[in-house]
Amino acid sequence: MSSTPIKVLFSAGDAAWPAYRKALPKAFAQHNLDVDLARDHAPGTVDYIVAAPNGPVRDFTPYTRCKAVLNLWAGVEDIAPNRTLTQPLARMVDPGLTAGMVEWVVAHTLRHHMGIDLHIHGQDGQWRDHVPPLAQDRPVTILGLGELGTACAQALAQLGFPVTGWSRTAKSIDNVTCLSGDEGLTPALQDAEIVVLLLPLTDATENILNAQTLALLADGAFVINPGRGPLIDDGALLAALDRNIAHATLDVFRTEPLPADHPFWAHPQVTVTPHIASATRPETSALCIADNIARGEAGRPFAHLVDRARGY
Numbered sequence: 001m002s003s004t005p006i007k008v009l010f011s012a013g014d015a016a017w018p019a020y021r022k023a024l025p026k027a028f029a030q031h032n033l034d035v036d037l038a039r040d041h042a043p044g045t046v047d048y049i050v051a052a053p054n055g056p057v058r059d060f061t062p063y064t065r066c067k068a069v070l071n072l073w074a075g076v077e078d079i080a081p082n083r084t085l086t087q088p089l090a091r092m093v094d095p096g097l098t099a100g101m102v103e104w105v106v107a108h109t110l111r112h113h114m115g116i117d118l119h120i121h122g123q124d125g126q127w128r129d130h131v132p133p134l135a136q137d138r139p140v141t142i143l144g145l146g147e148l149g150t151a152c153a154q155a156l157a158q159l160g161f162p163v164t165g166w167s168r169t170a171k172s173i174d175n176v177t178c179l180s181g182d183e184g185l186t187p188a189l190q191d192a193e194i195v196v197l198l199l200p201l202t203d204a205t206e207n208i209l210n211a212q213t214l215a216l217l218a219d220g221a222f223v224i225n226p227g228r229g230p231l232i233d234d235g236a237l238l239a240a241l242d243r244n245i246a247h248a249t250l251d252v253f254r255t256e257p258l259p260a261d262h263p264f265w266a267h268p269q270v271t272v273t274p275h276i277a278s279a280t281r282p283e284t285s286a287l288c289i290a291d292n293i294a295r296g297e298a299g300r301p302f303a304h305l306v307d308r309a310r311g312y
């Protein structure tokens with residue numbers, strides 16, 4: 001334990017503070033860290049910043065002593081480009097966040113796979129004996145094989161879906177066909193019946209689903225996007241819903257909240273969920289933050305560092 005308390009500044013939205021002011025001290029105690037946690041430390045005294053894009057700190061320049069900025073969110077597209085941030089930036093990898101995303105992706109995949117809507121909306125006295133195919137006959141593709149994409153791929157493979165995943169660098173995951181790089185995208189999407197987007201938003205991934213790539217998907221395919229809104233060209237998706245795409249379930253959008261007059265709200269083949277696919281969970285994420293501070297204090301490398309040039 002260090003002789004003077006480690007100063008940790010909490011710079012996230014007001015709504016997050018009550019849960020984290022309880023969860024973080026418990027997590028620091030588990031790691032034997034003597035921490036002075038506050039929302040208003042003098043900038044020059046701060047050792048670590050726990051940050052979220054909706055927090056008050058936008059200019060990191062005065063935080064001259066700060067050893068790392070620990071982002072509360074998995075996505076870093078709002079903070080990574082900040083030029084005042086010269087300190088190491090770590091993103092959130094949280095077992096609670098991962099578990100929540102697996103549940104959301106599996107639920108929406110099964111909804112479309114089993115045609116559950118047919119029965120929910122068909123309680124009208126007609127006996128519709130629609131029998132869905134087995135999972136083994138429904139190819140699913142996951143774009144992004146990071147923390148979340150890999151966990152979702154494994155859960156869907158466990159249910160019997162033939163799962164193909166796509167990432168920037170080559171991967172090997174049991175029971176998942178792994179493709180990578182520009183040359184892997186077309187075979188990953190070709191004839192996929194369900195595609196799940198779990199890519200970070202970067203210059204390279206924006207509009208990855210566009211008129212050309214949407215046309216590769218099977219007739220009657222389903223698009224599920226819990227990644228980031230700009231991964232999809234909205235106009236191309238709306239056009240594809242009249243062609244080969246049966247339904248899009250979208251959790252994230254270019255503008256959030258999604259404006260009330262946006263065509264996605266009223267479209268019969270679109271389901272909008274309000275960026276709730278998965279949330280950072282205070283109890284589990286506090287442990288990740290404490291672990292990273294313990295690493296920093298022990299002179300060990302921080303976990304889950306963002307590569308600023310790569311953008312994720």
Ligand code: NDP
Pocket residue numbers: 074075076097143144145146147148149166167168169170181198199200201202204205226227228251252275276277278279312
């Ligand atoms: P990771 O950084 O762990 O994984 C990102 C994956 O995307 C990696 O497999 C990476 O490849 C791949 N990737 C990145 N760029 C490219 C590219 N140009 N071409 C091909 N593959 C690429 O992120 P997470 O899994 O933790 O999170 C993914 C995203 O999910 C977040 O960035 C965020 O936007 C979103 N999210 C949404 C939430 C919600 O509630 N809707 C909640 C949490 C996250 P490689 O492995 O080779 O590096």
